[in-house]
Amino acid sequence: MKRVKRDFLDLDALGVSLLRELLTNARALKGDRFLCSDALRGRTLVMVFEAPSTRTRVSFDIGMRSLGGDVVSLSAHDMQLYRGETPSDTARVLSLYADAILLRTDAPSRLRAMSEASRVSVINGLTRASHPCQVLADIMTFEERLGSIEGETLSYFGDGKNNVAATWLQAAGLFGLSLRIACPSSHSPDARLVSAARECGGDILVTDDPMEAARGSRAVMTDVWVSMDKDKGLEGSMTKPHNVLSPYRVDERVMEAASSDAIFMHCLPAHRGEEVTAGVIDGSRSAVWDEAENRLHAQKAVLLWCCGVDGLG
Numbered sequence: 001m002k003r004v005k006r007d008f009l010d011l012d013a014l015g016v017s018l019l020r021e022l023l024t025n026a027r028a029l030k031g032d033r034f035l036c037s038d039a040l041r042g043r044t045l046v047m048v049f050e051a052p053s054t055r056t057r058v059s060f061d062i063g064m065r066s067l068g069g070d071v072v073s074l075s076a077h078d079m080q081l082y083r084g085e086t087p088s089d090t091a092r093v094l095s096l097y098a099d100a101i102l103l104r105t106d107a108p109s110r111l112r113a114m115s116e117a118s119r120v121s122v123i124n125g126l127t128r129a130s131h132p133c134q135v136l137a138d139i140m141t142f143e144e145r146l147g148s149i150e151g152e153t154l155s156y157f158g159d160g161k162n163n164v165a166a167t168w169l170q171a172a173g174l175f176g177l178s179l180r181i182a183c184p185s186s187h188s189p190d191a192r193l194v195s196a197a198r199e200c201g202g203d204i205l206v207t208d209d210p211m212e213a214a215r216g217s218r219a220v221m222t223d224v225w226v227s228m229d230k231d232k233g234l235e236g237s238m239t240k241p242h243n244v245l246s247p248y249r250v251d252e253r254v255m256e257a258a259s260s261d262a263i264f265m266h267c268l269p270a271h272r273g274e275e276v277t278a279g280v281i282d283g284s285r286s287a288v289w290d291e292a293e294n295r296l297h298a299q300k301a302v303l304l305w306c307c308g309v310d311g312l313g
Contacts, residue, residue, distance in 0.1 A: 003308045007115050008123045011132045012170040012196070018305075019136070019174065025301040026140055026294070028312055033066070036300070039309050040069035043099040047125065048090075050076040050105040055268060056125045056133060059295040060102055064303055072098070076105075088117035095119040100306045121306035128163055133302065134267045135167040137294040139175075141287050142219055144294075145263050153178040155217040155258070157248045158275055160189040160206060164223050164267050169193045173200025180205040182213035184244050210248055214257035219287075221265045222250050222275045242274065250276045255285060263287040 011019065029035050045064045049057065057073065064071045076082050081090055087103075091114040094101050101118055103111050104125035115122040124132055142149050152175075156165045160183035169189060172179040179202060181189060188206055197204050207213055214220060225245045255262060264276070264286045272278040281288060304312075 005119065006121045006306050006308070008121070008132065008302050008306055009111065009115060010124065010130050010170060011135060011167060011174060012200075016174050019139075022136060022298070022301045022305060023140055023143070025304065025312055026136075026297040027144075029300045030294070030297040036067055036304060036309070036312055038068040039304060040064065040067040040099075040307055043069040043307050044097070045069060045071050045100045045102060045303065046094050046098040047071065047073045047102040048076060048079070048081070048094075048104070049074070049125070050081070050103070050110075051126070053104055053125065055292055055295050056102075056104060056299075059299045060123075060125070060303070063296055063300040067300060067303060069099075069303070069307075087111075087113040090114065091118040091122070100303065123302065123306060126163065130167045130170070131163045131267065132167055132170075133295065133299060134164055134291075135171055136302070137291055137298040138168075138221075138265055138267070139171065140294045140298055141265065141291045142263070144290065145287055146218055146261065149175050149177065151176045151178075152219075153180070153217050153259075154219040154221065155180040155182060155213040157182045157210065157213065157220065157222045157250050157254070158225055158245055159183060159187045159223070161187055162223050164221070165189055166193055168221070169197040169202070169204065172202030172204060173197040176201045176203075178203040178205075180207065180213040180217060182207055182210045182248050184208055184248070186244060210254060211257050214254045217258045218262050219265055220250055220254060220258050220262055222248075223267055224269065224271055225275050245275070249274070250280055252277065252279055255280055255283075265291055268292060 061071045087110045095118040100121040102123040102125045106128045108127045108129040111127050160181045194204050264280050266288045
């Protein structure tokens with residue numbers, strides 16, 4: 001019987017019920033490293049990276065192998081993509097060989113094209129628009145530390161247009177979060193994403209006042225101020241980002257304004273002294289290493305689901 005194609009592209013396309021299933025499975029997989037160790041034997045994941053990666057690359061590679069499967073990891077420069085082959089043609093070919101495809105790319109349009117053409121599951125390993133694998137692991141981390149995330153208050157500091165911030169807007173709608181985004185007006189999130197999150201039940205505040213955003217928050221989050229665009233020399237509206245975003249650095253004063261049990265989260269890599277002080281990221285309230293570890297367990301849950309494995313054992 002033909003297996004139903006399951007793409008992991010964006011949180012809002014999956015729904016709360018499925019995300020809860022993935023989180024439950026991720027916790028079980030973390031609790032028993034040998035659980036499902038043979039579940040994906042004979043399956044192959046092809047990973048295509050058009051952008052640098054550490055955590056995504058390693059967590060999916062080790063995750064797939066620990067489930068009994070195999071991995072082929074490719075840079076776009078190694079492929080005909082680099083010479084102009086379309087993502088659609090590449091996906092058609094790869095889906096003849098593999099059981100799932102992961103793509104990390106700046107352009108969401110390339111991910112969509114690959115998903116539409118592929119006969120097997122496609123996983124969003126990050127685009128400029130979203131990073132669902134990261135936020136799934138972040139939710140897992142929050143709930144390990146502080147209990148259910150439903151209805152909680154979280155804050156994001158820095159570039160509101162950032163892909164992680166955009167994915168947290170999706171999560172806010174799904175889990176009924178109060179999400180506060182502290183950013184300059186020049187870096188406000190897409191108004192359509194804010195409206196969609198509010199329509200789905202999220203309480204969204206976009207403010208240029210860092211203290212207003214931090215007050216009472218149970219998780220304070222940030223990311224590098226310039227990431228993928230800087231590598232390609234496409235900063236555009238990010239002119240002098242350090243000057244514009246420096247008031248939104250997460251420091252000890254921000255953490256003091258947050259809830260007394262608040263944690264600090266960052267998807268990494270981090271630039272100490274820029275978006276966060278060393279005292280915060282290396283301090284007792286930092287959860288960044290738990291986040292990094294949980295990428296492995298969350299990715300294993302995603303791989304099992306994408307490959308059609310619904311029961312753990």
